[in-house]
Amino acid sequence: GNSVTQMEGPVTLSEEAFLTINCTYTATGYPSLFWYVQYPGEGLQLLLKATKADDKGSNKGFEATYRKETTSFHLEKGSVQVSDSAVYFCALNAGGTSYGKLTFGQGTILTVHP
Amino acid sequence: EAGVVQSPRYKIIEKKQPVAFWCNPISGHNTLYWYLQNLGQGPELLIRYENEEAVDDSQLPKDRFSAERLKGVDSTLKIQPAELGDSAVYLCASSLSPGQGAPGTGELFFGEGSRLTVL
Numbered sequence: 001g002n003s004v005t006q007m008e009g010p011v012t013l014s015e016e017a018f019l020t021i022n023c024t025y026t027a028t029g030y031p032s033l034f035w036y037v038q039y040p041g042e043g044l045q046l047l048l049k050a051t052k053a054d055d056k057g058s059n060k061g062f063e064a065t066y067r068k069e070t071t072s073f074h075l076e077k078g079s080v081q082v083s084d085s086a087v088y089f090c091a092l093n094a095g096g097t098s099y100g101k102l103t104f105g106q107g108t109i110l111t112v113h114p
Numbered sequence: 115e116a117g118v119v120q121s122p123r124y125k126i127i128e129k130k131q132p133v134a135f136w137c138n139p140i141s142g143h144n145t146l147y148w149y150l151q152n153l154g155q156g157p158e159l160l161i162r163y164e165n166e167e168a169v170d171d172s173q174l175p176k177d178r179f180s181a182e183r184l185k186g187v188d189s190t191l192k193i194q195p196a197e198l199g200d201s202a203v204y205l206c207a208s209s210l211s212p213g214q215g216a217p218g219t220g221e222l223f224f225g226e227g228s229r230l231t232v233l
Contacts (some may be wrong), residue, residue: 076123089156100145100209104156
């Protein structure tokens with residue numbers, strides 16, 4: 001079956017540090033890949049996505065590249081801010097009859113200190 | 115434009131009591147989802163609706179859980195009777211369906227969730 005594995009958290013960084021959150025997946029076919037973010041007290045929001053191999057998704061300074069050869073979709077940001085403190089979820093959608101059925105990783109808690 | 119609205123935000127009940135959660139999706143979104151999020155885990159799909167039809171309910175524990183979307187707009191998820199293990203956050207999401215020219219497979223819009231505590 002489909003699965004998503006994220007790096008263990010929590011992750012604690014100082015402001016302006018470089019961020020990487022690893023994500024690898026197992027899926028048949030060619031899934032779409034997503035990063036969702038959950039800020040304190042808010043619902044899940046789509047951060048970025050990539051729908052085919054070698055695509056790079058980007059938003060708010062975050063980037064992730066769909067690497068089919070390594071089945072990875074690592075999230076990166078060059079300089080984090082305190083406002084980036086949140087829980088980050090990697091997810092995939094296998095498409096086809098599974099349209100809309102997202103398979104999520106367990107989430108990574110990020111805390112950024114001033 | 116209003117987002118996905120869920121209520122209540124928080125609910126505390128004793129075990130064996132019934133509970134219901136309500137969701138109003140983004141206007142015009144034909145597809146509605148209920149996801150379950152246990153503490154420290156990612157959400158898991160319970161049920162997916164296309165308009166008023168449940169097209170994927172394979173993960174819904176049908177002995178105690180039920181859901182409906184009678185007019186193809188808002189939806190209700192019910193648990194009866196609740197058990198201690200049902201304590202979790204119940205998330206509702208909506209999206210355009212493929213037939214609506216969805217911009218990207220799997221882009222869902224989530225509500226803030228309903229946090230259930232069963233004592």
